Amino acid sequence: MSKIILTGDRPTGRLHVGHYVGSLKERVKLQNSGEYDEIYIMIADAQALTDNAEHPEKVRQNIMNVALDYLACGIDPEKCHIFIQSMVPELTELTFYYMNLVTVSRVQRNPTVKAEIQQRNFEASIPVGFFCYPISQAADITAFRATTVPVGEDQMPMIEQCKEIVHKFNSVYGETLTDPEIVLPSNKSCLRLPGIDGKAKMSKSLGNCIYLSDEEDVVKKKVMSMFTDPNHLRVEDPGQVEGNPVFIYLDAFCKDEYFEEFWPEYKNLDELKAHYQRGGLGDVKVKKFLNKVLQAELAPIRARRKEWEQKLPEVFAILKEGSKAAEAKAAETLQDVKAAMRINYFDDADFLN
Ligand code: ATP
Ligand code: MG
Numbered sequence: 448m449s450k451i452i453l454t455g456d457r458p459t460g461r462l463h464v465g466h467y468v469g470s471l472k473e474r475v476k477l478q479n480s481g482e483y484d485e486i487y488i489m490i491a492d493a494q495a496l497t498d499n500a501e502h503p504e505k506v507r508q509n510i511m512n513v514a515l516d517y518l519a520c521g522i523d524p525e526k527c528h529i530f531i532q533s534m535v536p537e538l539t540e541l542t543f544y545y546m547n548l549v550t551v552s553r554v555q556r557n558p559t560v561k562a563e564i565q566q567r568n569f570e571a572s573i574p575v576g577f578f579c580y581p582i583s584q585a586a587d588i589t590a591f592r593a594t595t596v597p598v599g600e601d602q603m604p605m606i607e608q609c610k611e612i613v614h615k616f617n618s619v620y621g622e623t624l625t626d627p628e629i630v631l632p633s634n635k636s637c638l639r640l641p642g643i644d645g646k647a648k649m650s651k652s653l654g655n656c657i658y659l660s661d662e663e664d665v666v667k668k669k670v671m672s673m674f675t676d677p678n679h680l681r682v683e684d685p686g687q688v689e690g691n692p693v694f695i696y697l698d699a700f701c702k703d704e705y706f707e708e709f710w711p712e713y714k715n716l717d718e719l720k721a722h723y724q725r726g727g728l729g730d731v732k733v734k735k736f737l738n739k740v741l742q743a744e745l746a747p748i749r750a751r752r753k754e755w756e757q758k759l760p761e762v763f764a765i766l767k768e769g770s771k772a773a774e775a776k777a778a779e780t781l782q783d784v785k786a787a788m789r790i791n792y793f794d795d796a797d798f799l800n
Contacts, residue, residue, distance in 0.1 A: 453593035455489030458509035463656035465649035469599035519752035541586035636698035645674030
């Protein structure tokens with residue numbers, strides 16, 4: 448069986464460091480492993496419209512932003528098809544058929560959707576499309592016969608939902624769809640990077656992000672303003688590292704070499720944490736170090752993004768090519784799906800009988 452990757456992001460803003468450690472970095476690693484036969488990376492504009500129906504301009508403008516962020520992080524258009532979701536209308540058709548395989552109460556139970564509904568203050572005015580986006584995501588994954596879906600932890604309920612749809616479809620209509628597996632980042636602190644405000648998740652919609660394209664001074668300002676341990680009032684006080692975003696970011700980004708380079712007083716993160724926990728280490732010093740680490744990680748990404756910004760027509764061509772390849776693949780799957788459901792009337796010699 449071919450090994451196929453499908454993954455993507457909503458074009459609701461530029462991508463942030465949470466995307467990077469939670470999913471992008473893993474994708475680049477998988478891309479370069481040479482183990483995958485096909486890789487599809489989707490800019491999920493149709494999904495972004497489910498909670499931005501009144502702001503299509505925002506979605507439109509962020510398509511190029513997301514594409515640039517991908518290329519900046521090392522997604523290679525020679526190895527991956529980068530495509531725009533709405534340019535593959537087969538996905539919408541699949542969604543419509545899958546909707547009949549899921550109950551309303553099942554969608555209501557999805558913990559990520561529940562949390563997002565709360566976060567967006569939808570209350571009683573939840574758009575039906577938003578409510579159903581896990582089903583459309585199942586269409587995205589299965590259309591490409593994806594075996595592997597590298598995403599952040601918040602996507603786990605979506606993959607579960609997708610697997611249920613696959614099993615249901617295959618049991619009703621016969622073995623047709625491929626069962627996907629989720630790949631989470633191996634570093635636990637990357638599973639769900641918190642925001643600079645200390646909120647549980649860095650998210651475009653919450654405005655608590657460090658963006659991959661933020662300039663050096665912006666990153667510094669954001670790091671220096673970060674939420675830390677609220678009980679660590681004086682330098683002498685013992686500090687807490689668990690749940691402290693500054694240390695979670697260090698867990699996600701810091702390598703031992705950075706101590707040698709920027710802070711040789713400590714050998715590694717464990718030593719630094721021990722000092723903070725003992726007391727006698729101020730937040731400003733730790734934040735200054737975190738800033739240096741982040742700058743070192745982000746500088747090459749920022750530079751590559753600037754290069755691609757000079758070549759927008761090339762980026763446009765990459766998206767167009769990618770969308771064409773994606774559509775061809777999705778059309779094949781849709782044909783199989785319709786054949787399995789026996790709604791392929793004009794291709795079915797038995798139909799007239
Ligand atoms: P929005 O607020 O518009 O939903 P988002 O910041 O949640 O934006 P998505 O486009 O929904 O970003 O997510 C894209 C991918 O990035 C998903 O695989 C998701 O799991 C991952 N991801 C997003 N935010 C984080 C985070 N803070 N930590 C780890 N992974 C993340
Ligand atoms: Mg999201």
